[in-house]
Each structure stands twice: as structure tokens, then as C-alpha cells.
Amino acid sequence: MSAVQTPAPTSPPDPRGADTAASGGPRMTERLTSRVRLDRRYLPVVGTFAVLALMLVVGGSRYENFLSARVVSNLFINNSFLIVLAVGMTFVILTGGIDLSVGAVVALSGITTASLLQSGWPVAVVLLVSVLIGTVLGLVVGLMVHVFDIQPFIATLAAMFLARGLCYVISLQSIPITDESFVALASWSQQFGDGWRVTTAVIIALVVVAIAFYVLHYTQFGRTVYAIGGGEQSAMLMGLPVARTKVLVYVVSGTCAGIGGLLFAMFSRSGYSLTGVGMELDAIAAVVIGGTLLTGGTGFVLGSVLGVLVLGLIQTIITFEGTLSSWWTKIVIGVLLLVFVILQRVLVVRRR
Amino acid sequence: MSTTAPAWQRATQHRLFWPIVALVVLLAVNTINRPSFLSIRLQDGHLFGSLVNLLKNGAPLLLVALGMTLVIATRGIDLSVGAVVAISGAVALSFIASSPSPDSLTTVLVAVGIALALSFVLGVWNGFLVSVLGIQPIIATLVLMTAGRGVAMLITGGQITTVNSAPYKAIGSGFWFGVPVAVVLAGLVFAAVALLTRRTALGMLIESVGINPEASRLAGVKARSIIWTVYAVCALFAGLAGLMISSSTMAADANNAGLFIELDAILAVVIGGTSLAGGKFSLSGTLVGVLIIQTLTLTVTMLGISPSVTPLFKAIVVIAVCLAQSPKVRDLVAARRRRAAPTAAAAAEVSA
Numbered sequence: 192m193s194a195v196q197t198p199a200p201t202s203p204p205d206p207r208g209a210d211t212a213a214s215g216g217p218r219m220t221e222r223l224t225s226r227v228r229l230d231r232r233y234l235p236v237v238g239t240f241a242v243l244a245l246m247l248v249v250g251g252s253r254y255e256n257f258l259s260a261r262v263v264s265n266l267f268i269n270n271s272f273l274i275v276l277a278v279g280m281t282f283v284i285l286t287g288g289i290d291l292s293v294g295a296v297v298a299l300s301g302i303t304t305a306s307l308l309q310s311g312w313p314v315a316v317v318l319l320v321s322v323l324i325g326t327v328l329g330l331v332v333g334l335m336v337h338v339f340d341i342q343p344f345i346a347t348l349a350a351m352f353l354a355r356g357l358c359y360v361i362s363l364q365s366i367p368i369t370d371e372s373f374v375a376l377a378s379w380s381q382q383f384g385d386g387w388r389v390t391t392a393v394i395i396a397l398v399v400v401a402i403a404f405y406v407l408h409y410t411q412f413g414r415t416v417y418a419i420g421g422g423e424q425s426a427m428l429m430g431l432p433v434a435r436t437k438v439l440v441y442v443v444s445g446t447c448a449g450i451g452g453l454l455f456a457m458f459s460r461s462g463y464s465l466t467g468v469g470m471e472l473d474a475i476a477a478v479v480i481g482g483t484l485l486t487g488g489t490g491f492v493l494g495s496v497l498g499v500l501v502l503g504l505i506q507t508i509i510t511f512e513g514t515l516s517s518w519w520t521k522i523v524i525g526v527l528l529l530v531f532v533i534l535q536r537v538l539v540v541r542r543r
Numbered sequence: 544m545s546t547t548a549p550a551w552q553r554a555t556q557h558r559l560f561w562p563i564v565a566l567v568v569l570l571a572v573n574t575i576n577r578p579s580f581l582s583i584r585l586q587d588g589h590l591f592g593s594l595v596n597l598l599k600n601g602a603p604l605l606l607v608a609l610g611m612t613l614v615i616a617t618r619g620i621d622l623s624v625g626a627v628v629a630i631s632g633a634v635a636l637s638f639i640a641s642s643p644s645p646d647s648l649t650t651v652l653v654a655v656g657i658a659l660a661l662s663f664v665l666g667v668w669n670g671f672l673v674s675v676l677g678i679q680p681i682i683a684t685l686v687l688m689t690a691g692r693g694v695a696m697l698i699t700g701g702q703i704t705t706v707n708s709a710p711y712k713a714i715g716s717g718f719w720f721g722v723p724v725a726v727v728l729a730g731l732v733f734a735a736v737a738l739l740t741r742r743t744a745l746g747m748l749i750e751s752v753g754i755n756p757e758a759s760r761l762a763g764v765k766a767r768s769i770i771w772t773v774y775a776v777c778a779l780f781a782g783l784a785g786l787m788i789s790s791s792t793m794a795a796d797a798n799n800a801g802l803f804i805e806l807d808a809i810l811a812v813v814i815g816g817t818s819l820a821g822g823k824f825s826l827s828g829t830l831v832g833v834l835i836i837q838t839l840t841l842t843v844t845m846l847g848i849s850p851s852v853t854p855l856f857k858a859i860v861v862i863a864v865c866l867a868q869s870p871k872v873r874d875l876v877a878a879r880r881r882r883a884a885p886t887a888a889a890a891a892e893v894s895a
Contacts, residue, residue: 289681302812335862341820341871344620344681348806349861355853363851464851471687475682485682518696525690532678534688 227315235482235535236494242527243482243497246504254511260326260386262507270296270503271392274490276474277481277495278403279447282440285407286419287487288343289442292332293448294470295354296325298463300452302358304373305366305462314490320458329445333438349440351471365463368456377457392454399450402494403443406408416440420487426490441505476524480531484539501527553598558816561867562831565814565860569838576845579781589718592810593841595726602729602786603628603801605830612779613810614827616775618753618771618821619673619680626691626803627665631658632789633698648786651710655786662758662782663775674767683707684774688805704795708781709808715790725787732780734741740757746824749773753821778797810857814864835860 251258267274274291283290300321307317328350335346368374380390415436418426427433432499456462481498483490505523509515554560560573566717573593583592606815607624614621635658642650672683717724740746751759752766757855784804789795813819815828839860843853866872 334592339866339871341865341869345809345813345819345861345865348809349858349865352806352854352861353858355818356852356858358847360855363849382600401663423880472685475685479682485679502804516696516701518701521693522690525686525693528682528689529672529686532672532682533676534680536676 202417221383224509234538235531236497238531238534239480239482239494239497239501243501246508250504250508250511257511260384260526261388262442264388264505266389266500266503267393268390269458269506270499271390271396272451272458273450273470273473273477273502274396274499275399275447275454276470276493277401277453277477277499277528279282279444280471281481281483281490281492281495282403282416282443282477283343284475284483284485285416285487285490286437286438286440287423287485288336289347289475290332290441290444290448291344291471292328292354293359293444293451293474294467294472295351295358296328296445296448297452297455297470298358298465299328299354299361299380300375300449300461301456301466302361302366302462302464304453305368306361308370308373309366314370314376317373321453325445325447325449325452326442327445329442330485332445333441335440336441337434339492343441349411355464361466362462363462364445365455365461366405373457374460378424383523390457392457395450395454398445400492400496401402407492412436412439417488417501420484420489422488428512442517456532473502473524476528479535480527482531484535555662558825559831560818562814562828562864563797564834565837565864566831566835569842573838573842573845576842580845585721587664588721590723591719595723597834597841598726600722600841601833602723604804604807604831604837605729605778605833606732606784606812607786607801607804608811608829608833609733609746609826609876610773610780610826611805611808611814612815612817612826613736613749613773614680614738614777615747615819616753616821616824617773617815618756619770619773619776620776620809620819621669621684621781622681622692622805623665623684623803624777625697625801625803626688627662627778628785628804629692629695629783629795629797630665630698630786631662631785631799632800633659633695633699633704633710633795634661635786636706636789636793637698637794639708639711645706645708646710648710651708651744654711655714658786659779659782662785662879663779664692666778666781667771669778670771671770672711673774674766674770692797695795695800699795701797703797705793707793711790712793713789715792725791728783728787732783732829733805733826740826750822753823807836807857814860816868829879865883 194448213490247258256262276297280290280293302320303324304317312320320338332343332346332350335341335349336343368377374434376391378390380388381386394480397491399446407416415426415431418429419432419433419436423433452467455466459466478490478495479485479498480501481490481494481496482496502524504529509520545817570581577593578589580593583590583594585591607628611624638644638654638657639650641652669684669687671676671891672686673680676683709747713724714728715725740749748759748764751762751764752769756766756770781801788800797894811832812824812829813832815825815830815832817824817828836857839856840850842854843856844850854873
């Protein structure tokens with residue numbers, strides 16, 4: 192489907208050269224159109240940024256103390272796990288797949304952390320095990336998708352049920368985390384400047400974003416991810432390692448979900464089998480609002496981060512408003528999702 | 544089973560063979576666990592027994608899964624059915640609660656009418672996004688899935704609305720000639736859908752749209768109207784399921800009514816052999832799929848395992864069924880069968 196809608200030259204950054212080369216002569220008009228087409232790729236991200244700025248301006252003009260360092264810091268602190276999830280989800284969606292299992296993996300990783308810490312395992316081992324659980328589940332999903340040709344939707348749905356069921360096997364109750372070194376790690380925070388604050392979770396999230404950005408834009412793996420989304424057949428004919436990459440994106444997403452679970456455990460100081468219900472939808476919504484096409488091939492990690500911030504800001508504004516009930520969050524997210532999806536649709540049609 | 548080899552082989556090669564085996568095994572486990580499981584008795588002119596309860600509790604899921612089967616046959620998916628279930632129940636119960644005479648048949652009929660009409664409109668909205676705007680089904684219905692529960696909360700004002708109304712209660716817990724009303728309704732809908740799709744050309748048209756919308760359109764099939772109709776019908780069925788669910792508890796719970804029913808429905812459809820890639824569907828397969836999921840849930844409870852662990856078993860069933868249906872495994876089995884073919888042919892000659 193994606194192969195029909197978006198021909199291969201949508202994948203950045205190499206097609207730039209291909210585009211100008213194909214246009215041949217230095218004719219002004221063609222060069223202009225190719226430049227416009229390039230700009231259009233950034234349009235959804237610019238749109239996300241505009242929405243974010245608009246929300247900040249509206250919030251700042253309506254409420255006191257809204258445009259403060261504290262609010263912005265808290266935006267990152269409260270959404271650090273979602274940022275990590277959205278980063279992983281971006282990889283999967285860029286290849287044209289989807290990962291429904293991340294919410295359940297967050298719960299599994301979180302409850303494993305809590306339960307292993309409760310039984311006295313050393314923190315370093317626990318951190319590693321929790322993240323590896325996500326990696327292994329991601330690998331299983333990737334193999335199901337690639338080797339057995341099961342649709343990503345169903346394979347990750349199965350992984351979601353599997354992870355959720357395993358959570359309940361570990362514990363039905365919420366397990367509090369009391370391990371001293373873990374709590375110390377979770378509650379560490381650094382103040383700087385006028386009210387700015389970062390926690391361990393925020394630093395981890397930002398490191399994940401930085402790594403993902405580097406991998407997507409400066410490595411062969413990243414380019415292959417874009418190429419698969421642009422057209423799997425073409426990527427295969429170009430001799431790119433499609434099979435390996437398709438499995439690896441689910442490993443990346445699973446690992447990110449494992450890290451996300453760890454961050455959520457730091458955030459909530461507990462592990463509970465019901466955490467993260469519907470979190471995969473938040474992550475998908477953030478990625479879509481961040482300008483990534485669900486057909487694959489177009490999108491940016493930083494856009495997804497902006498998408499998470501938009502979702503977080505909706506929550507913040509509704510908290511600041513005070514009189515609005517929490518369910519308005521869902522309605523607003525739904526409406527924003529719709530606006531961005533229609534915007535994307537318009538862009539795709541124009542491009543054709 | 545038949546004694547001759549060819550008939551036996553034909554049976555094992557039937558699409559529904561393994562799902563039905565799974566169902567029989569589940570029923571057998573229950574019967575061994577509690578010998579009275581299969582018994583049905585007549586009390587006060589009503590049928591009672593575990594099997595009757597199984598069918599009654601499975602009725603809403605069957606309705607949702609039927610709609611989902613048609614949507615999936617057009618290569619789509621509808622994630623919003625759970626939200627529609629919640630909205631439909633919320634609307635009906637809020638209307639009855641606010642009316643002066645909750646026990647009158649007219650009130651209930653009007654409430655049911657409003658709820659079904661609204662569900663239909665929501666389906667038309669989904670269909671519009673998919674068929675006219677050409678948005679991917681997953682994301683188009685994700686919009687309503689996210690916003691829908693918020694809307695349901697808005698309708699109930701964030702409360703769990705409870706009412707007392709005898710005629711409304713009959714939808715979910717009443718009996719009609721000894722059979723639960725919910726089962727009768729679901730059976731009628733099943734029969735109607737089966738007649739419409741298999742005794743007219745409609746089923747074939749739906750499948751043709753699923754195989755290639757563009758080619759069907761060029762061949763004179765009104766692809767757009769068919770896709771549109773399918774989403775509207777799916778939401779209508781979900782609305783009816785919402786009435787049943789809210790009627791059996793007599794409470795509209797915007798947060799939990801129909802939670803995860805979309806996933807269960809998709810699961811049932813996939814277990815029944817309908818491919819998510821569209822183009823072919825099996826209504827009887829969906830029926831078997833629904834029965835498997837309901838029996839599985841019941842079995843887990845009856846065996847004294849915590850019902851929370853059910854997702855784990857669902858995951859195992861899904862993975863097993865998907866692997867059994869995957870082309871790779873089928874090829875492997877076919878290769879083995881081809882090797883065994885000469886002996887089988889010889890056996891057939893002998894028996895003939």
C-alpha cells in the first residue's frame with residue numbers, strides 16, 4: 192500500500208541528490224518544485240511545533256506561572272517514559288509496522304523491577320534484566336512478523352496479551368519499591384538556573400532520544416528503516432538488509448518499552464500489573480501528532496518528542512484550568528489526532 | 544470422524560479444523576473438571592446451565608466480532624468498537640434515568656432507538672474518514688477510540704449511571720421462549736448477516752473490495768459505499784452489544800464497558816481464519832472464534848486460576864493459531880505431506 196502511495200524518493204536524506212540528479216538540467220522551475228517538495232517533508236513537524244507554541248502562548252496568557260521553568264521541567268519529568276516509548280514506536284511506524292505491546296511491556300518491566308528488588312537482587316542486575324525483558328519480547332515479535340509472516344498488528348497484540356498475563360503471574364498486587372539505592376537513583380535530581388530541574392529519568396530519556404536520532408539519521412540501519420517504509424520491495428531490490436532491519440525495529444521498540452517500564456517504576460516507586468493500559472495508544476498518538484506517516488517512510492524522532500510534549504501540555508492545561516474534567520484530555524487528544532491525520536492525508540495526496 | 548483416509552484428510556485440511564479441535568478440547572477440559580458442565584436443564588420455562596451462560600455472555604462479543612469480520616474483509620480494522628459500546632450504553636441509560644417513567648416500554652424503545660442511531664452515526668463517521676478521506680483504518684478508528692470514552696464520560700457526567708427498568712433489563716438478562724434474549728438477538732443478527740452476504744452478491748463484493756479496492760471500482764463495484772456501509776454496520780452492531788452489556792449490569796460504566804472488546808473481537812476473527820489482509824472472510828469461523836475466547840475465559844475461571852491470568856492463555860492460543868495458519872508452517876506441513884503422499888494414495892486405492 193505504502194509502495195503505491197509514496198514512491199521511494201520520500202526517504203531522507205539521500206534522495207535529495209537523486210531528486211536533483213533526476214531533474215537533469217538546471218531549470219529554475221524544477222529546482223524550485225524539488226525544494227518545495229523537500230520542505231513539505233518537514234511540514235507536519237513544523238505544524239506540531241506551531242501547535243506546541245500556540246498552546247504555550249495560550250496557556251501563558253490565561254494562567255499565571257504557566258510559562259515557568261518549573262512547568263516545562265515537570266512536562267519532561269512526568270512524560271519521560273512516554274518519550275522513550277514514542278521513540279521506539281517511531282522506529283516501528285517508520286517501517287510501516289505498529290507495536291501494540293509497549294504498554295503491557297512497560298507494566299511487565301516495572302513489576303519485574305519491583306519484584307526482583309523486593310527479593311533483594313542487586314540494583315544493577317535488576318535494571319539490566321528489566322530492560323532485557325523488553326528486548327527479548329521485541330525479538331520474539333520481530334521473528335513472528337518476519338519469519339512467520341504474521342501481521343505486526345496481530346503479533347504485537349499477542350505479545351501484549353502475553354506480557355499482561357505474565358504481569359499477573361508475577362503479582363496481582365502493586366509492589367512498592369523500597370530498595371534504598373533504587374529510590375536514591377529515582378529521586379536524584381539536579382536543579383540549575385531559575386527553577387529548571389532534571390531527574391535521572393529525564394536524562395535517560397534524553398540520552399535515548401539522542402541515540403535514536405543518531406541511529407536513524409547517521410547509520411546504515413537508520414537509512415534502511417526509512418527505505419523499508421518508503422517501499423519494502425524497492426529496499427529489497429536495492430540489496431538492503433530488509434529482513435534483519437525488520438526484526439531489529441521490534442527489538443528497538445521492545446527495548447525502549449523495557450526502559451520505559453523502568454522509568455515508570457522510578458516515577459511511581461512501585462510495580463503494578465495494571466500500569467500502562469492504553470499507553471501504547473498514547474505513544475502511537477504522540478508519533479502521529481509528531482508528524483510520522485503511519486504508512487511509513489516519513490517522520491522524525493524529534494517530531495515524536497514534540498508529539499509527547501503536546502500530549503503532556505494538554506494534560507497540564509487541563510490541570511491548570513481546574514474546572515475541566517479529566518476526560519476532556521481524551522477528547523482533545525482525539526481531535527488533535529484527527530487534525531494531524533487529515534493534514535498528513537492532504538500532504539500525501541498533494542505529493543501524488 | 545470418518546474411517547476412510549481421504550475424508551479424514553479433507554476434514555483436517557478444512558480451515559476450521561484446528562479452531563474446532565481447540566474448542567472441543569476446551570469443552571472437554573471443562574467437562575472433566577466438572578461433569579455437570581454440559582447439562583442443560585429447564586427451570587420455570589427458562590434454559591439454565593453453563594453452556595447457556597456461555598452463549599449469553601458471548602452474545603455481545605459475537606455481535607462486535609461479526610461487524611469486525613466484515614470490516615476486516617475489506618482490509619480494514621475498527622478499533623473504536625469498545626468506545627461505541629461505552630457510548631451506546633451511556634446514552635441509553637442516561638436517557639432512561641432522566642425520563643419520568645423508566646419502566647415504560649416506550650421510554651426503553653426510544654432509548655434503544657437513540658443509542659442505536661448514535662452508534663450508526665459514529666460508524667458513518669468512521670466510514671467517512673476511511674472511504675472518503677482515505678485515512679488508514681487503524682488511525683481513523685483510533686481517533687474515535689481515544690475520544691469516544693471521553694465522550695461517554697461526558698454523557699454520564701463521569702458517574703456510573705445506574706437505573707431500574709424492567710423492559711431494558713430484559714435485553715441482557717431476559718428470556719424469550721426459554722432462550723436468553725441476548726442469544727436470540729445475536730443469533731438473528733448472525734443469520735441476517737449470513738443470508739445477506741452469502742445468499743446475495745454482497746459478500747463477494749465485500750471480498751473483492753478487500754482484495755483490490757481500485758480494481759473493484761474499475762470493475763463497477765461501488766467500493767466507496769461498500770466500505771462506508773461496512774463501518775456503519777460494524778458500529779451499529781457494537782451499539783447493540785453496548786445495550787446488552789449495560790443491560791446485564793444495569794449500569795453505564797464509561798471507563799470499563801466494552802474495555803478491550805475490540806481486541807477480543809479481532810482475536811476471534813483471526814482465530815476463525817479471516818485474514819487481516821482482507822479479501823476473504825468466514826462468518827462461521829468468527830462464531831467458532833468467539834466461542835473459543837468465551838470458553839477459554841470460562842475455563843480459566845473454573846479451573847480456579849485467577850481470571851487476571853486469562854490474557855496469558857489468550858496469547859498462547861493466538862500465537863498457536865497464527866503459527867498454524869502462517870504460510871511458512873503450511874508449506875512445511877505440505878512438504879511433509881507430499882513426501883507421505885505415495886503411501887496415502889496407495890491406502891486410498893486399497894480402501895476403494
